Amino acid sequence: MSKKTSRQSAQLNQAHASLQQAISWYSGFRRHGNSPPDDRLQASVRSDLQSLQNALDKLDRKAIRISTFGLVSCGKSSLINALLQEEVVATGPLHGVTQSLTILRWNPLPEVGLNAELIDTPGLDEVAGEARATMAREIAQKSDLILFVVAGDITRTEYEALRELRSTQKPLILVFNKIDLYPNQDRQKIYRQLQQLNATHSRGGLKDIIAPHEIVMVAAKPQPIQVRTESLDGTVENTWEHPEPQIEELQSALAQILQQEGKSLLALNALVQARDAQLNIAHKTIELRQSQAEKIIDRYARYKAIAVAFNPIIIVDLIGGLIADLALIRALSKLYGLPITTYEAGNLLRRIIASSGGLLLGEFGSSLFLGVGKSGAVLSSGFDSTGAITAYLGTATVQGAIAGYGTYVIGRVAQVYLEQGCTWGEMGASTLIQEILAQVEPNTIIYRLRQELLELV
Ligand SMILES: Nc1nc2c(ncn2[C@@H]2O[C@H](COP(=O)(O)OP(=O)(O)O)[C@@H](O)[C@H]2O)c(=O)[nH]1
Numbered sequence: 001m002s003k004k005t006s007r008q009s010a011q012l013n014q015a016h017a018s019l020q021q022a023i024s025w026y027s028g029f030r031r032h033g034n035s036p037p038d039d040r041l042q043a044s045v046r047s048d049l050q051s052l053q054n055a056l057d058k059l060d061r062k063a064i065r066i067s068t069f070g071l072v073s074c075g076k077s078s079l080i081n082a083l084l085q086e087e088v089v090a091t092g093p094l095h096g097v098t099q100s101l102t103i104l105r106w107n108p109l110p111e112v113g114l115n116a117e118l119i120d121t122p123g124l125d126e127v128a129g130e131a132r133a134t135m136a137r138e139i140a141q142k143s144d145l146i147l148f149v150v151a152g153d154i155t156r157t158e159y160e161a162l163r164e165l166r167s168t169q170k171p172l173i174l175v176f177n178k179i180d181l182y183p184n185q186d187r188q189k190i191y192r193q194l195q196q197l198n199a200t201h202s203r204g205g206l207k208d209i210i211a212p213h214e215i216v217m218v219a220a221k222p223q224p225i226q227v228r229t230e231s232l233d234g235t236v237e238n239t240w241e242h243p244e245p246q247i248e249e250l251q252s253a254l255a256q257i258l259q260q261e262g263k264s265l266l267a268l269n270a271l272v273q274a275r276d277a278q279l280n281i282a283h284k285t286i287e288l289r290q291s292q293a294e295k296i297i298d299r300y301a302r303y304k305a306i307a308v309a310f311n312p313i314i315i316v317d318l319i320g321g322l323i324a325d326l327a328l329i330r331a332l333s334k335l336y337g338l339p340i341t342t343y344e345a346g347n348l349l350r351r352i353i354a355s356s357g358g359l360l361l362g363e364f365g366s367s368l369f370l371g372v373g374k375s376g377a378v379l380s381s382g383f384d385s386t387g388a389i390t391a392y393l394g395t396a397t398v399q400g401a402i403a404g405y406g407t408y409v410i411g412r413v414a415q416v417y418l419e420q421g422c423t424w425g426e427m428g429a430s431t432l433i434q435e436i437l438a439q440v441e442p443n444t445i446i447y448r449l450r451q452e453l454l455e456l457v
C-alpha cells in the first residue's frame with residue numbers, strides 16, 4: 001500500500017472513530033449531569049442525532065455520493081446510464097422524464113475499495129426559484145462530488161445554479177454533454193464563456209467559477225445515425241445505428257479523483273456533517289437551558305465578588321478567583337451535558353483569559369492596587385480604627401464588584417466556547433478536519449477547496 005493510500009485509510013478510520021465517539025456521547029448525554037432527561041431537548045436534537053448516524057452509516061458503506069445537476073434534457077439520466085453501461089434510468093426528449101431523486105449503486109474501481117452512489121435528479125428548471133436553490137443546496141450537502149451537466153451555451157439559470165453549488169464547497173466537474181451535436185465546442189471556449197458570465201453577474205464575488213481542467217467533454221447518448229443499405233436486388237433499407245457513448249474523459253477524471261482523494265473526501269464530508277450536527281446540538285442545548293445557566297452564572301459571580309472582597313491577601317484573591325471561574329465552567333458544561341474534561345476546562349479558561357485579556361488585566365490590576373491598599377489597611381491598623389475598616393470595605397467592594405463582573409463575562413464567553421468547543425477535542429470533528437486539510441496534496445480538488453473549508457472550521 002502506498003503512503004498516500006495508507007494516509008487516506010487512516011483519515012477514514014479517524015473519521016469513523018470521531019463519529020462513533022460523538023454518537024456514543026450524545027445518545028447518552030441527556031442523562032448526564034444533574035439534569036433529568038429533557039423531552040423537549042430530546043425532540044429538538046433528534047434530527048441532528050440522525051444526521052450523525054447517517055454520516056457514520058455512509059462511512060461504513062464507503063460510499064462516495066456523486067450527484068448530477070443540470071437543466072432538463074441536458075442528458076443527466078443518459079450520463080448515468082453511460083457510466084453504469086446499462087439503461088437503468090429512463091431518458092427522453094420530453095420535459096420531466098426524471099421526476100424524483102434516484103440513487104444508483106455503482107462500483108467503478110473495485111481496487112480502490114470505494115463504492116459510489118450516483119444520484120439522478122430532476123432538471124433545475126423544473127423547480128421554481130427559491131425551491132430550486134433549496135433543493136440544490138440540500139442535494140449538494142449530501143454529495144461528495146457534483147457533476148454539473150450542460151449541453152450547448154451556458155444560460156443565466158445554469159450560471160446561477162453553478163454559483164450556488166460552488167458555495168457549498170463541494171468538488172464539482174462541469175460535464176459538457178452532446179459533443180456530437182457541438183463538434184466545434186472546446187474546453188477553453190466554455191471556460192471563457194463562464195468567465196464572461198462571471199464578470200457580468202458575480203457582483204464581485206467569485207474570482208474563478210471553475211478551472212479549465214475541471215471541464216470534461218462527453219457524448220452520453222450520441223444521436224442515432226441513419227444507415228441506408230441497398231441490397232443487390234435494389235431494395236433499400238434504412239436502419240438506425242446507435243453510436244457508443246463517448247465518456248472517457250469523465251471516466252478518467254472520476255478515476256483520478258477517486259484514487260487520489262476519494263477516501264479523504266469521504267472522511268472530510270462525514271466530519272463536516274458531524275461537526276454541523278454537533279454544533280446544532282450544542283446550540284439547541286444552550287438555548288434551552290439559558291435561564292438555568294443565567295442562575296448559575298449569577299451565583300458564581302456573587303460568590304467570587306464576596307470571596308475576593310473579604311479576602312485580604314492579593315495572591316489568594318487571584319487564585320481563588322481562577323478556581324471560582326474554573327468551577328463555573330465545569331458547572332456550565334455539566335448543566336449542558338456537553339463534553340468537557342478538566343484539562344479542556346483549563347484550556348478554555350486560558351483561552352478566555354487570552355481573549356478577554358483587558359478584563360482580566362483589570363481584575364489583576366485592581367487586585368494589585370486595591371489589594372495592596374486593602375492588605376495595607378489591615379496590616380497597618382489591624383482593623384482597629386473605623387477609618388481603616390471603611391477604607392478596607394470601600395476598596396473591597398470595588399474589587400469584589402470588578403471580580404464579580406469578570407466572572408459574569410467569563411460565564412458568557414464560556415457559553416460561546418462550549419457551543420463551539422465540543423468539536424475541538426482530541427478526536428473532535430473540527431480538529432480532524434483541520435488535520436486532513438493540512439495533509440492535502442497541491443494538485444487535488446480538496447486543495448482547491450481548502451481555503452473555504454478552513455474558513456468554515
Ligand atoms: N445528441 C445527443 N443527444 C443526447 C445525448 N445525451 C442525451 N441525449 C438526449 O437528450 C434527451 C434528454 O436526455 P435525458 O438523459 O433524459 O436528460 P435529463 O433530463 O437531463 O435526464 C434524450 O432524448 C437523449 O437521447 C448526447 O450525448 N448526444
Ligand SMILES: [Mg+2]
Pocket residue numbers: 076077078090091097098120121122
Ligand atoms: Mg433525467
